[in-house]
Amino acid sequence: MQQIKSVNDFVIRFANVNGTGSASANNLFAKTIFRMGLPVSPKNVFPSNIQGLPTWYEVRVNDKGYLGRRGGVDIMVAVNPQSMAQDIKGVEPGGYFIYDNTKPLDVRLHRNDINLFGIPLTDICRREYTDPRQRQLFKNVIYIGALAAMLDLEFDVLKNLIHDQFKGKEKLISPNIHALELGYQYAEKNFSCPLGIRVERRDMVNGHILMEGNAALGLGALYGGASVVAWYPITPSTSVVEQFEKYAKRLRIDPGSGKRNYAIVQAEDELSAIGMVVGASWNGARSFTATSGPGVSLMNEFLGLAYFAEVPAVLFDVQRAGPSTGMPTRSQQSDLLLSAYASHGDTKHVLMFPATPKECFDMGAASFDLADRLQTPVILMTDLDLGMNEHFSEPLEWDDSQRYDRGKVLSEAELEAMSERYGRYLDVDGDGICYRTYPGTHPTKGSFFTRGSSRDHYAKYTESSEEYVDNMERLLVKWETAKHYVPQPEIRPAKQSTDIGIIYFGTTTASAEEALDILSEKSIHMDALRVRGFPFNADVESFIEEHDQIFVVEQNRDGQLRTMLINECEINPRKLKPLLCFDGLPVTARWIVDGIIGNEKTNNVIPLSKEVTV
Amino acid sequence: MTYHRPEFRHPDLPTNELGYTKKQYEGAISTLCAGCGHDSISAGVIQACFELSIEPHKVAKISGIGCSSKTPTYFLGNSHGFNSVHGRMPSVATGANLANRELIYIGVSGDGDSASIGMGQFAHVVRRSLNMLYLVENNGCYGLTKGQDSATADVGSMSKKGAANPFEPIDLCTLAIELGATFVARSFSGDKDQLVPLIKAAISHCGFALIDVISPCVTFNNNSSSTKSYEFVREHIEATGKTDFIPMRQEITADYEPGFSQEVTLHDGSVIHLYKKDENLDVHSRLSALQAIYKCKEKGEILTGLLYLDPDCEDLHEIIDTVEKPLRDLDEKALCPGNASLDKINESLR
Numbered sequence: 001m002q003q004i005k006s007v008n009d010f011v012i013r014f015a016n017v018n019g020t021g022s023a024s025a026n027n028l029f030a031k032t033i034f035r036m037g038l039p040v041s042p043k044n045v046f047p048s049n050i051q052g053l054p055t056w057y058e059v060r061v062n063d064k065g066y067l068g069r070r071g072g073v074d075i076m077v078a079v080n081p082q083s084m085a086q087d088i089k090g091v092e093p094g095g096y097f098i099y100d101n102t103k104p105l106d107v108r109l110h111r112n113d114i115n116l117f118g119i120p121l122t123d124i125c126r127r128e129y130t131d132p133r134q135r136q137l138f139k140n141v142i143y144i145g146a147l148a149a150m151l152d153l154e155f156d157v158l159k160n161l162i163h164d165q166f167k168g169k170e171k172l173i174s175p176n177i178h179a180l181e182l183g184y185q186y187a188e189k190n191f192s193c194p195l196g197i198r199v200e201r202r203d204m205v206n207g208h209i210l211m212e213g214n215a216a217l218g219l220g221a222l223y224g225g226a227s228v229v230a231w232y233p234i235t236p237s238t239s240v241v242e243q244f245e246k247y248a249k250r251l252r253i254d255p256g257s258g259k260r261n262y263a264i265v266q267a268e269d270e271l272s273a274i275g276m277v278v279g280a281s282w283n284g285a286r287s288f289t290a291t292s293g294p295g296v297s298l299m300n301e302f303l304g305l306a307y308f309a310e311v312p313a314v315l316f317d318v319q320r321a322g323p324s325t326g327m328p329t330r331s332q333q334s335d336l337l338l339s340a341y342a343s344h345g346d347t348k349h350v351l352m353f354p355a356t357p358k359e360c361f362d363m364g365a366a367s368f369d370l371a372d373r374l375q376t377p378v379i380l381m382t383d384l385d386l387g388m389n390e391h392f393s394e395p396l397e398w399d400d401s402q403r404y405d406r407g408k409v410l411s412e413a414e415l416e417a418m419s420e421r422y423g424r425y426l427d428v429d430g431d432g433i434c435y436r437t438y439p440g441t442h443p444t445k446g447s448f449f450t451r452g453s454s455r456d457h458y459a460k461y462t463e464s465s466e467e468y469v470d471n472m473e474r475l476l477v478k479w480e481t482a483k484h485y486v487p488q489p490e491i492r493p494a495k496q497s498t499d500i501g502i503i504y505f506g507t508t509t510a511s512a513e514e515a516l517d518i519l520s521e522k523s524i525h526m527d528a529l530r531v532r533g534f535p536f537n538a539d540v541e542s543f544i545e546e547h548d549q550i551f552v553v554e555q556n557r558d559g560q561l562r563t564m565l566i567n568e569c570e571i572n573p574r575k576l577k578p579l580l581c582f583d584g585l586p587v588t589a590r591w592i593v594d595g596i597i598g599n600e601k602t603n604n605v606i607p608l609s610k611e612v613t614v
Numbered sequence: 615m616t617y618h619r620p621e622f623r624h625p626d627l628p629t630n631e632l633g634y635t636k637k638q639y640e641g642a643i644s645t646l647c648a649g650c651g652h653d654s655i656s657a658g659v660i661q662a663c664f665e666l667s668i669e670p671h672k673v674a675k676i677s678g679i680g681c682s683s684k685t686p687t688y689f690l691g692n693s694h695g696f697n698s699v700h701g702r703m704p705s706v707a708t709g710a711n712l713a714n715r716e717l718i719y720i721g722v723s724g725d726g727d728s729a730s731i732g733m734g735q736f737a738h739v740v741r742r743s744l745n746m747l748y749l750v751e752n753n754g755c756y757g758l759t760k761g762q763d764s765a766t767a768d769v770g771s772m773s774k775k776g777a778a779n780p781f782e783p784i785d786l787c788t789l790a791i792e793l794g795a796t797f798v799a800r801s802f803s804g805d806k807d808q809l810v811p812l813i814k815a816a817i818s819h820c821g822f823a824l825i826d827v828i829s830p831c832v833t834f835n836n837n838s839s840s841t842k843s844y845e846f847v848r849e850h851i852e853a854t855g856k857t858d859f860i861p862m863r864q865e866i867t868a869d870y871e872p873g874f875s876q877e878v879t880l881h882d883g884s885v886i887h888l889y890k891k892d893e894n895l896d897v898h899s900r901l902s903a904l905q906a907i908y909k910c911k912e913k914g915e916i917l918t919g920l921l922y923l924d925p926d927c928e929d930l931h932e933i934i935d936t937v938e939k940p941l942r943d944l945d946e947k948a949l950c951p952g953n954a955s956l957d958k959i960n961e962s963l964r
Binding site: 034035205207208209210211219222223225227228230247251252254257259260261262263264265267268269271272273274275276277278279280281282283284285286287301302305395396397398399400403404437438439440441442443444447448449450451452453460461 | 642669670671672674676686687691692693694695696697698699702704705706707708709710711712713714716717734735737738742930931934935936937938941942944946948949950951952953955956959960963964
């Protein structure tokens with residue numbers, strides 16, 4: 001029989017039941033690869049449930065550095081009878097299917113084009129353990145042990161990881177190592193190890209880290225100086241604040257008093273969470289909230305107020321599959337329009353699109369400078385894939401000489417020295433950004449009334465059409481100014497001159513970059529642009545101008561980035577070909593390749609014309 | 615209502631400890647209807663802040679939307695104000711207070727703003743024991759949209775159009791007592807002698823202080839068959855007693871009849887002296903407060919005055935253990951752990 005053969009290039013998928021401790025065992029596998037010097041990217045595909053439903057964990061391993069999902073499964077570790085039928089179907093021809101053969105595999109499921117490996121996991125556990133919870137937990141560790149033999153993982157690396165993992169709980173170390181050995185020995189004895197697919201040590205990690213985007217974002221907010229955090233729990237954003245708190249407990253305690261240099265309030269809902277952020281920011285603290293699509297829907301009214309009254313606010317949107325409750329534990333990039341134009345009336349908001357944990361950290365911290373500088377809400381658009389999965393990322397760095405940019409804020413001394421009348425909404429510098437004052441600054445100067453209703457340059461209520469229009473137009477001047485402050489796009493030119501382009505952002509990046517390499521081998525060359533901020537700056541517009549045909553790859557149904565490009569730029573919409581993956585799973589490189597060369601598998605794509613593909 | 619207020623003030627106007635006259639505590643000219651109860655409440659806030667010698671710029675005024683929420687423009691012109699979103703004043707006040715615990719926070723809301731659209735936020739700001747004065751200017755109707763019943767309108771109370779309200783009213787005072795408020799009072803915009811000491815005491819209280827002020831809407835809800843009209847309230851008002859507020863620097867000089875008086879010392883050393891009408895009322899007991907309110911309600915009366923007070927409460931900052939210094943004044947040194955800490959974090963992620 002055919003066997004897939006590869007060194008350091010494969011996709012393995014674990015099919016488990018949620019709530020059985022599989023996640024930490026599977027993570028042990030991914031981390032072993034990482035510690036063997038290889039880039040690795042694990043993806044957890046989990047249900048909106050606490051116990052008993054199918055959950056998958058997919059790990060991409062390769063030594064070319066591709067970190068997105070490739071598509072297809074080379075090795076399936078099937079431990080969940082509920083999903084067995086679906087799991088066996090998903091294996092690539094020549095792939096490997098590892099399952100618990102305590103009960104024989106249903107004959108109807110057998111496939112002749114894949115390699116079956118049965119390990120009596122339940123039997124081994126029944127023999128070794130009496131406690132039912134141990135039987136369940138160690139089953140996972142045993143198959144990791146077996147994989148060590150089958151894929152040539154370094155057993156010492158595994159053992160060290162167990163030691164690290166159970167630091168402080170030393171009693172658990174030897175039973176876990178014993179379980180690993182049980183699996184290892186069974187595989188050694190019964191299969192010819194290693195299989196056609198195996199792992200070899202490389203030296204490709206170069207200081208990189210494995211980190212979840214949400215943790216990086218929480219840490220970025222901490223470094224960016226956030227001191228008031230208000231939030232309402234919602235998947236997949238919850239861990240942003242949890243991680244902020246975890247680090248704050250260590251790094252934000254006042255040494256003199258032992259008290260906290262931060263406040264976290266779990267609000268009663270998202271309306272209240274953003275209200276607190278607006279209140280705190282108005283009063284001069286750096287403040288943020290983290291949420292997902294349904295939360296952004298609820299925050300719309302406050303976002304409009306903050307836009308119009310010009311109060312800084314930082315919001316992290318960890319997107320999930322909508323609309324409504326949608327698929328709350330699956331990933332999507334489908335809140336773009338909601339966030340960009342949140343609230344009634346003419347509103348638009350500054351957005352940032354990180355693609356890696358390093359960028360989550362950098363942009364997370366920078367969002368506070370940006371919000372203070374522009375005196376407006378800044379929404380950082382990440383997603384479940386980036387937020388809740390561990391990513392192979394450049395290490396985090398901070399320049400200790402850097403100072404926070406608090407924007408245009410008048411101090412008591414500056415107010416004292418002012419001879420002219422202070423006007424909160426007076427555009428003194430011509431960049432659309434006016435000077436603010438914090439409450440309590442000066443006894444007689446600089447106070448003003450903040451409101452969501454129309455006002456004049458001096459913050460006095462007015463219903464004058466001229467004053468209203470003047471203010472709305474000034475906000476557009478500020479919008480232009482914002483183009484210089486938001487992160488600039490990243491352009492990746494093709495190896496040779498081409499008039500085809502591709503635009504993507506966020507978690508599509510890794511898969512798109514791999515797809516571009518695959519296409520280039522097929523002589524399809526494309527210049528690429530990764531959008532990192534909104535408003536779009538001139539580089540985005542000229543990139544579109546310079547190409548005849550541009551694919552816009554997004555993880556939503558309606559081509560939301562494409563809509564924004566058409567809306568904001570003076571371009572011909574026909575040039576922009578939507579390539580839309582919205583099944584809730586992170587997009588794969590193969591899917592993008594198929595979409596571009598017009599493979600039948602993608603039915604929502606206008607394929608590249610024949611003249612171009614040759 | 616006057617459109618022009620003369621700038622001239624009598625040269626011998628009394629001054630407070632800061633050397634300020636009441637003029638320093640005034641705001642813009644009110645645009646509410648002539649005779650609106652809300653203007654009397656604004657005057658009460660001005661009087662109280664003047665008498666307490668509060669620096670006006672050390673006050674932040676926050677409101678929601680509605681007639682009541684417009685009023686922060688009409689007092690303390692040297693304070694920052696924030697007229698926010700309908701029903702969401704509590705969250706804005708919470709964020710503001712977390713950013714700077716040193717200012718005094720006066721939240722102004724109405725019955726629609728607090729008892730309907732903002733019910734959730736009202737309940738939760740009480741639970742959190744935010745250090746603020748929460749003033750409800752309660753007229754039982756929606757003024758800005760021309761007189762619809764609100765959720766505090768009593769059953770059977772008649773609107774101007776002659777329709778009786780069929781729904782149970784929400785009593786924000788009993789609700790606040792249930793939810794753990796540590797200062798709860800009710801007053802009447804037409805009774806300045808009662809209102810001003812209550813505002814002073816509420817500002818001095820270091821926790822959540824609610825004053826539900828019945829404040830008739832002269833335009834839409836002041837007919838005699840409305841239970842929120844001047845006439846009805848004057849005829850049916852009952853008080854827990856007379857409240858005197860004695861700032862910490864002052865000596866107590868008044869003579870109080872023993873047995874009917876109760877003294878409460880606040881954290882800042884000031885004293886509230888309650889001269890009670892009912893000997894059995896215990897201002898430290900939630901049960902006593904609720905009983906008194908319900909007893910009056912049974913008789914068709916409105917109980918006003920100080921209803922409940924716990925001077926030893928912890929405010930939100932104490933509960934969540936934040937530093938004494940305002941969070942907004944923390945600099946990079948206190949906020950940013952620096953690159954060395956980041957190196958260690960990186961190492962833990964390899």
